[in-house]
Amino acid sequence: MAVSTVASCAAPNAGQTPATTTVAASPSTSTATPTGTSTTSESPSEAADPSELCGPGSAINFDNGAFPEAPVIDNKWFSLTPGTQYTTTGKVVSAEGTTERTVTHTVTGLTKVIDGVKTQVLWDRDYADGSLVESELAFFAQDNEGTVWLFGEYPEEFENDKFIGAPNTFIHGIDESQAGIAMQADPKVGTPEYVQAHAPSVDFLDCGDVFQVNERVCVPTGCYDDVLVIDEHNPLEPAVGHQRKFYSAGTGLVKVTAVGGADQETLDLSKVEKLTDAKLVEVNKEALKLDQRGYEVSKEVYAKTARAEVATETSGGK
Known part of the structure; x- marks a missing residue:
């Protein structure tokens, strides 16, 4: 699952190469520090590769032929099963005060084709002090090697x-x-950082780093002993600080914390629900309305995509 997150000189489709979808190795050396972060050394004679947006070894190696015909996202850290709804709750502390946050992440039964890849549609709704501040469709697909990709928002x-x-x-x-x-x-741990998505037109660049493994975390849904911690940041906005996301195998995202930056956001997984078939049908209808509205709201970007379609109305719930 994904909490909505949050530029460069990349050329159109620069990430599309007939290469494997794993992060490419770099000529520089990457080593793990005692805290689990990775450090990189580079000789003065090595020029920086402009395609390595998140540092050495982070070039995007994307191949739209490396995905199955229908999206099946069963990565143990990031599984997306239609009809599953996750709720995270927490707060944002800033100079202006404290805001209570609730985010619902619903895996819809919709799919959407982007660049020839059929993606799974996730619908996120973000509430601040009880008021809706964002309603988002996000698009994911898992390649044949098991890596989950974000195709847009x-x-x-x-x-x-x-x-x-x-x-x-x-x-x-x-x-x-x-x-x-x-x-x-x-x-x-100790591998190069990787690009989570790059959209220079909206100054979006998120970098991920495998920070720690086998951590223990307790949240309202229980305690987890196998937690993977991913450190995320935007190198173009260093003052914003870093975000840490905690994933448990078989469950997904269980906690979010902040490191540095003016706004300190924390979120904990508070509920996991399998929707009934009737509720999934309702979710599909509402997400389709959002998809359709996008063609009027975002004529220069979203309107250029294929329309989302209902792929399943069965969640396994009663």
Whole structure:
């Protein structure tokens, strides 16, 4: 599952090469520190590769032929099963005060084809002090090696419960936006950072780093002993700080914390629910409305995509 997150000179489709979808090795040396972060050394004679947006070894190696015909996302850290709904709750502490946060992440029964790849549609709704501030469709697919990719987002924004637009929309292959890795097939500490997505038109660049493994975390849904910690940051906005996301095998995201930055956001997994078939049908209808509205709201980006379609109305719930 994914909590909505949060530029470069990449050329259109620069990430699309007939290469493997794993992160490429770099000529530099990467070693793990005692805290689990990775450090990189590079000789002065080695020029920086502009395609390595998150540092040496982070070039995007995307191949749209490396995905199955239908999306099956069963990565143990990032499984997306239609009809599953996750709720995370927490707060944001800033100079202006404290805001209570609730985010629902619903795996819909919809699919959407992006650059020839059929993606799974996730619907996120973000509430601040009880008011909706963002309703977002995000698009994921898992390649044949088990790596989960993020293909784009359509995030509608609200202020005082009124819709104000979706200016941060990005879709892989449009306006130089590139798909990125939401979760590696086999995350390991000490490996290079990787690009989670890159959209220069909206100044979106997220970098992921496998920070720690086998951590213990307790949240309202229980205690987890096998937790994988991913450190995320945008190198273009160092003042924002870093975000740490905690994943448990078989469950997914269980906790989010902040390191540095003005705003300190924390979220804990508070509920996991298998929707009934009737509820999934309702979710599909509402997510389709969001998809359809995107063609009017984002004429230069979203309107260039294929329309989402209902792939399943059965969640396994009663």
